Structures are given as C-alpha cells and as structure tokens.
Amino acid sequence: MIKRIGIYVAIAAAWGLVYAAKEHFGIPDVWVWIGLIAMIGALTSFNFESRLQEVEARVVRKDYAGIIEQLEGQRHKPQQKQPNSLAAGGAIVSWIRPEHEVLFEDFRWFAAVLNQHLPDPWAIEELPRTDARGYEGPEIGRMYEVWYNACKVGRMQVTVGSGLLLRQDKSEDERAARVELTLNYLRFIPYQDARALLYELHLMIGPFDFNDAVSSRSRAGALAADELGGHLWECVRNSDFDPIFDFLVDGRYDLLRHQVEHWKKHNIDPMAKWGGDRDRVTE
Known part of the structure; x- marks a missing residue:
C-alpha cells in the first residue's frame, strides 16, 4: 500500500x-x-x-520445487546390487575379453571407495547390470546410480579405457578405464559438493604420481573446476533450460588400485564391512 x-x-x-x-x-x-x-x-x-x-x-x-525438496532431504543409503559376473549382468558372452574381466575385478569396490571419500550428500549405488552403453553399440562394464541426498541425479558407467588395454601379451600395469557420468539438476547442487565428485573421479581414475601427490591432487582439482566453469557458461548462455552435465575421464586408475590393494592387504571387504557405504573411521 x-x-x-x-x-x-x-x-x-x-x-x-x-x-x-x-x-x-x-x-x-x-x-x-x-x-x-x-x-x-x-x-x-x-x-x-x-x-x-x-x-x-x-x-x-x-x-523444480519437488526436485529441490529431494536434494535437500535425507541422504539415500546405497543398496549395492553387484552382479556376480559379467555374463550374469547381461553382457554378451561372446564379446567378453580378458581386459573386461580384469576391469570388472579391479572395480568391484569402486562404489565403496567413492562413498568413503565423497561429501555426505552423495551416494554411489552399483546396479546389477554390465551391459553398458557405447558409441557404436553395447559396451561391457560396471554401472551405477548417483544420488544426492534423496534425489537420484544421474548415472555412471565404467568400461575399458582407450589407452593401452590389458591383453595376454601385456603387463598388468598397462590397463585403462573409461568413466562416464551424466548428471541432472547440477545447478541446484552446491559448488563444493559438485567439485568434490569430479575431483574424486579425476583423482581415482587419472594418473597419480605417488612421489608428488600434491601435484596430482592439484591437477584433479583444476580439471574439476574447469569442467564446472564450462557447464556454468552453458547454463548462462542457455538460461531457458537446465542442461544435462556430461563428464568423462579416461586413465589408468592408479589411486583406485592402490586403495583396493590396501584393503586386500588388511583383509577388509568394504561391501561386507560397510555395505559398500561410507565409514568415517580411517582404516
């Protein structure tokens, strides 16, 4: 008035x-x-x-009111539904090669590793499927759902990378994985949490120099920030809709293998001990 x-x-x-x-x-x-x-x-x-x-x-x-309510809700507790084998998960048996089997074994605790290191709202939940999506047809690997609190925000898959593949005539050190992530509603997720997810994926999958861990961590942080900056630009440039965020990292997953070997050495099975979820006690 x-x-x-x-x-x-x-x-x-x-x-x-x-x-x-x-x-x-x-x-x-x-x-x-x-x-x-x-x-x-x-x-x-x-x-x-x-x-x-x-x-x-x-x-x-x-x-987006309902989505925002879920994003701010209670954290989803992941229920890991790991396939017993590549064939049991739906992969075409005649397409399975030795490098697929090695990748399947190397990434059996990938969800648990991420859940251990990510901020509280995130939850990575493995699916019982191994029939991943490829550019020219079906691929073979592990698949996951990505949750932010009570909201299912995306999917992630792990397949054999484009680098040197593990074959019978190659050493075990010459292996690579390709992680593809698709996220919705990223504009409603706090920057620090979004950056933390991309940072961990770069850190776990990309090359890691154990003699210069600071440089490896700095590189992962810079790449994560750059990718979020690019997505923000597209959100501003096309402000009429909420663009999907697509992320890809391809590497030899040095740090993931190091973490898995650490658990094996100490007889820790994170799926049995924590249900593939987080536990803030340092092992």
Missing part, C-alpha cells in the same frame, strides 16, 4: 514539473499530451516486463 501511494505521489510531482515547464517555455498542449502518453507507455511496458519475469521465475521454481 505504501509503495502504491509513493508511486501516485511521484506521478503527481512529475505532472507538476511538466505543467510548470509547459507554462514557462510555452509548450503547446499537444506536445505535452504526446510526451505524457509516451511516458505512460514506457512505464506500462516496464511494469509488464517486470511482472512477466517474476511469473517466469515462480514457474521455474515451482517446476
């Missing part, structure tokens, strides 16, 4: 100034009315555009 009274007072004051200028300079009435009509049209247009933006903002917020 006070705001409306202020608007009326401002209009009256403006009209008084216009009338005084008309009398002082001898401006014809027709020009005064033309100017008044133009001013009213400009104010009406500005008010209409402001109201329209408010309505659009409310509509967008309303459309």
